[in-house]
Amino acid sequence: MPNPTAAALVIGDEILSGRTRDxxxxxxxxxxxxxxxxxxxxxxxxxxxxxxxxxxxxLRSVHDHLFTSGGIGPTxxxxxxxxxxxxxxxxxxxxxxxxxxxxAHYAKTGLELNAARLRMARIPAGxxxxxxxxxxxxxxxxxxxxxxxxVPAVFQAMVxxxxxxxxGGTPLLTQSLTIPRGEGEIATPLAALAAEFADLAFGSYxxxxxxxxxxxVVVRGTDGARIEAALLRLAAxxxxxxx
Amino acid sequence: MPNPTAAALVIGDEILSGRTRDxxxxxxxxxxxxxxxxxxxxxxxxxxxxxxxxxxxxLRSVHDHLFTSGGIGPTxxxxxxxxxxxxxxxxxxxxxxxxxxxxAHYAKTGLELNAARLRMARIPAGxxxxxxxxxxxxxxxxxxxxxxxxVPAVFQAMVxxxxxxxxGGTPLLTQSLTIPRGEGEIATPLAALAAEFADLAFGSYxxxxxxxxxxxVVVRGTDGARIEAALLRLAAxxxxxxx
Numbered sequence: 001m002p003n004p005t006a007a008a009l010v011i012g013d014e015i016l017s018g019r020t021r022d023x024x025x026x027x028x029x030x031x032x033x034x035x036x037x038x039x040x041x042x043x044x045x046x047x048x049x050x051x052x053x054x055x056x057x058x059l060r061s062v063h064d065h066l067f068t069s070g071g072i073g074p075t076x077x078x079x080x081x082x083x084x085x086x087x088x089x090x091x092x093x094x095x096x097x098x099x100x101x102x103x104a105h106y107a108k109t110g111l112e113l114n115a116a117r118l119r120m121a122r123i124p125a126g127x128x129x130x131x132x133x134x135x136x137x138x139x140x141x142x143x144x145x146x147x148x149x150x151v152p153a154v155f156q157a158m159v160x161x162x163x164x165x166x167x168g169g170t171p172l173l174t175q176s177l178t179i180p181r182g183e184g185e186i187a188t189p190l191a192a193l194a195a196e197f198a199d200l201a202f203g204s205y206x207x208x209x210x211x212x213x214x215x216x217v218v219v220r221g222t223d224g225a226r227i228e229a230a231l232l233r234l235a236a237x238x239x240x241x242x243x
Numbered sequence: 244m245p246n247p248t249a250a251a252l253v254i255g256d257e258i259l260s261g262r263t264r265d266x267x268x269x270x271x272x273x274x275x276x277x278x279x280x281x282x283x284x285x286x287x288x289x290x291x292x293x294x295x296x297x298x299x300x301x302l303r304s305v306h307d308h309l310f311t312s313g314g315i316g317p318t319x320x321x322x323x324x325x326x327x328x329x330x331x332x333x334x335x336x337x338x339x340x341x342x343x344x345x346x347a348h349y350a351k352t353g354l355e356l357n358a359a360r361l362r363m364a365r366i367p368a369g370x371x372x373x374x375x376x377x378x379x380x381x382x383x384x385x386x387x388x389x390x391x392x393x394v395p396a397v398f399q400a401m402v403x404x405x406x407x408x409x410x411g412g413t414p415l416l417t418q419s420l421t422i423p424r425g426e427g428e429i430a431t432p433l434a435a436l437a438a439e440f441a442d443l444a445f446g447s448y449x450x451x452x453x454x455x456x457x458x459x460v461v462v463r464g465t466d467g468a469r470i471e472a473a474l475l476r477l478a479a480x481x482x483x484x485x486x
Binding site: 012013014015016017018019020021022023025026028029030031032033039040041042043044045046047051055073074075076077111112114115116117119151172174182183184185186187188190191194195201202203204205206207215218220 | 255256257258259260261262263264265266268269271272273274275276282283284285286287288289290294298316317318319320354355357358359360362394415417425426427428429430431433434437438444445446447448449450458461463
């Protein structure tokens with residue numbers, strides 16, 4: 001059975017304005033590779049309802065899963081819950097179990113569960129909560145769309161909890177070989193090897209170190225023995241390579 | 244006149260597999276903000292022709308500019324020039340001026356301009372070259388699509404050269420205020436201020452430092468005086484804030 005496919009959607013003006021460098025996508029990509037869920041594409045959109053709705057509907061319809069990051073806090077620019085509800089055409093409102101989570105958290109910290117904070121208990125109808133062990137305010141899964149916070153520590157904790165309950169596939173394995181030659185020297189034999197091992201993905205990533213050109217060849221796939229066979233062939237082609 | 248709009252497209256399996264953390268998007272976002280070109284969305288796709296073609300056509304049709312990163316080297320996984328040519332329905336082949344740039348570069352470095360390296364002179368018909376002062380192999384602009392390398396040093400040099408010839412707009416200005424209170428405390432007055440200054444964008448980014456909650460409020464816009472007025476109002480609302 002092929003692995004489930006996925007897309008990621010990062011929501012936030014701060015990424016597109018250059019203020020913040022996103023880290024959630026890189027974290028998610030690594031976790032999904034380990035879980036055997038194939039991340040096929042990612043998008044970054046601004047805090048605007050139309051942009052979020054269009055991206056959610058485009059991505060959820062062609063992938064098994066859509067993971068989103070950002071826009072579920074208490075402030076006016078946190079509009080992801082409303083946009084996802086609109087994308088599905090379902091109502092959104094404060095849900096009792098989400099409110100109870102917040103009430104318990106704020107009782108413990110001595111802060112008031114005011115109207116702004118209560119916004120974080122607004123959950124689209126039919127969604128399942130995603131636990132937030134860091135700061136209580138939950139994410140949610142609505143159908144195949146998994147909505148999580150943008151704060152990296154919270155996002156990471158939510159991903160861990162969520163992946164534990166999603167059906168994964170065969171983990172994506174990666175091996176690499178560093179070859180002290182320019183890409184232009186290795187391109188032709190590498191292309192022939194990639195064509196022969198068509199079930200694997202071959203990437204070539206050039207670098208310059210101490211003025212010398214080199215390339216790291218990365219071989220990815222789900223069959224460890226095939227990857228090993230490809231690596232041995234590659235090492236025989238380029239005996240000076242370092243594993 | 245409103246600022247030109249833009250999208251970014253990052254092309255590369257290595258980002259989606261979690262191997263590499265993209266840095267080009269963050270660099271581009273900052274440069275475009277300074278140039279007064281509004282980056283509205285970004286996408287990351289795999290090294291697959293159909294995915295690249297679909298993204299190029301979707302993004303170039305709704306934005307003034309599309310900037311791409313990755314996939315223009317000499318190896319088999321470098322398919323961006325072909326995919327962009329296909330998206331426009333134009334032929335692609337080795338172009339004499341691009342070949343001359345490579346020939347001069349390899350003559351200087353003593354390496355052979357072999358068939359693999361010559362792939363980097365394949366340019367879609369009608370394109371304008373983008374200079375690569377780092378390693379010679381050029382990028383290109385085809386219509387409103389600007390195709391650049393994925394290696395960060397080369398990408399950055401190409402962006403610098405390209406932006407010098409694109410018409411920009413009014414730079415996006417940013418000011419921020421750090422407020423030592425949780426987002427839930429500031430959300431209501433902040434929303435009222437954002438509604439009053441509807442020509443500016445207000446973002447709120449929570450953090451925890453030494454166990455205490457705080458939020459950085461970021462105000463963005465093209466009118467420096469308006470941003471200053473908003474900041475002064477914000478500082479009056481939260482006298483303990485730090486600029």
